Amino acid sequence: MGLLDKEFSENNILITTTENLFNWARLSSLWQVGFGLACCAIEMMATSASHYDFDRFGVIPRPSPRQSDVIIVSGTVTLKMALRVKRLYEQMPDPKYVISMGSCSNCGGPYWEHGYHVLKGVDRVIPVDVYVPGCPPRPEALLEGLLKLQEKIRYESITKKNNEIV
């Protein structure tokens, strides 16, 4: 904040593009849907807690999908839950992002063969932006996934789709 304090101590202007401004605003306050599915949700909660402090990246859980920007699918997506996940995603306002957290939600995980009740990857119902591997992923891994998502949003463009993805 030191730079901003000095720059704005007197009347001043800052020049940027609207694209940069919007992207910066979006990536700095990603509000997540406050919902968890399985053991990954425990790690997600740990990430939100004081030790890893998701809030320093602007991530706070919201009680309603209508106030959220990102949905972290944290855990096993059963076929029964998949319909609900899809509905939650559809209730979120644009722009919206999806982080798929853990092996289960990436591809079915340990249930890939005999899990009669498990959807083999949440990307079969909603489009995923970032996959975080792990079973469950450590909070550091989830933070890394969030940083990847921020990177992705930083290079978003109104005119061009999906350019310069890192």
Added chain:
Amino acid sequence: MKSFEEISELLKNNFSDIHFEFHPEAKFEPYILVPANKIDTVCLFLRDNNELYFDSLINLSAVDDFNGNKIKDDKGNEIMQGGTMSIYYHMESIKFRHKLLIKVILDRDNPSVNSVTSIWNCANWHEREAFDLFGINFNNHPDLRRILMPYDWEFGHPLRKDYQNPEFYQGMKVPY
């Protein structure tokens, strides 16, 4: 606290018309085989008898014994005809600190048994689970719906050994 033999004796003396099979030397835990049509009568006795007082049903679980004849259906899948299914009732008397395992054997093609929900209320969801995953019908159950699988699941009961997973459910591909 009553031993398995004492409980067996009590049952024998009180139900002269029912044919029990006692297995005190069973491999893991001694159990009593009760005829399926008498399970509710026997359970009510076990709960209400002053010397037994089994006030808690710890668990109710079903097993697909898969011991019938294997045949091929018209799609070439192996399915089972005949054979049996079992239900195990684990119960405990919190007052007297004794436990008991009861088994019933059902016909696999049309498994049906009287519900014990009116005896132990906690059996409600256990029986719903057994119905959901094995397709066992519990007569006189107050609310026999699926409990784990989606309510509109129409592809059978997943823990039956000859269960075939569907290709699609609600437009979602199910196999890997």
